[in-house]
Amino acid sequence: MNEHAQQPAASDPLFDPLAPDFIRDPYPHYERLRTLDPMHVTPFGSFLASRHAEVSLVMRDKRFGKDFVERSKRRYGPKIMEEPVFRSMSHWMLQSDPPDHTRLRGLVVKAFTARRVEDMRPRIQEIVDQTLDAVIDRGQMDLIEDFAFRLPVTIICDMLGIPEDHREVFYKGSRDGGRLLDPVPLSPEEIRQGNAGNLMAQMYFQQLFELRRRNPGEDLTTKLVQAEEDGHKLTNEELTANIILLFGAGHETTVNLIGNGLLALHRNPDQLALLKARPELITNAIEEFLRYDSSVQMTGRVTLEDIDDLGGKRIPKGETVLCLLGSANRDPAVYPDRPDRLDIARENVKPLSFGGGIHFCLGAQLARIEAEIAINTLLKRLPDLRIDDVENPEWRPTFVLRGLKRLPASW
Structure with missing residues (x-):
């Protein structure tokens, strides 16, 4: 945020990720963690890595995995896998280890190759232009719902072969699934809500599978349905869970990347002016938006063996290590030149x-290109756009998925 951001009080807990103050601006809290306790043990017993060195090591080192089922049982008790939403998440490739992970990812990876994604540029441009055509005469819009949201939802619907006349419900869809990923345990009521949302999604996608069995297309759902019929490649439960994952991951984070990026630019008018004057900086600017205010703030792993020394702590087998991506991205050890400043021309981001x-x-490359085209087109077509309130925008009440609830703007 801005450099005169409010500093946390000395008495505040080091890590309280759902506190309103933390959601509004987590970065001063991260700075405190990196300085005072870079491998902090949270109140619910996870190890919290806040420096770049440990975070990047944990994500790449084979001694760390996901072990989702055991980790969830330790946290919620032995019956947790009877809850539909947890059972569904246990099949996500995001939560699985090899060999399951390798098999699941292998089935979808071809849809996201650099070549495939580059070929989508004209379609992405078309959607952004249509979205702006629809609002340009109104003189105002919510940059989240009316702009950032439409593009990635439309693209992931295209990719999954969701028919045009089914999409309205997805455009209106609620965006409250993010709480499932937060490191603070879910209440029974939140688990009930998660189950209900999961059931709705399962019901819809089962219908979509039937449709694609009858009318195969060129889309990802058709390919996965065919892999399921191949027997040992994919079970029906895995198919359903991973379509739900792809749908959620395919839009949530991109909406936030576009929204957080636009907010950062408007909070830093010099950078906004620079990007308008030099639109070719957009590719680097997207990397800087990702670094400066990441739409995913954290990821987790589990130790698959005893770790003797990680950031000065010994970590026994089976413990959860949470990696603070948003904190690592502002680690002065890697970004010595004022890491809290937005600099779209920054080198080596x-x-x-x-x-x-x-x-x-x-979907990293897809998200980058979507954000690139969305932001550049907006700046070109609405050069005098103003965000109504850059100081106190309304953030979504989730921590792992960091994004705005709404961002009204006018021109």
């Missing part, structure tokens, strides 16, 4: 926002 190792984000 290599954000950890897409994760690392075998779980590196499949």
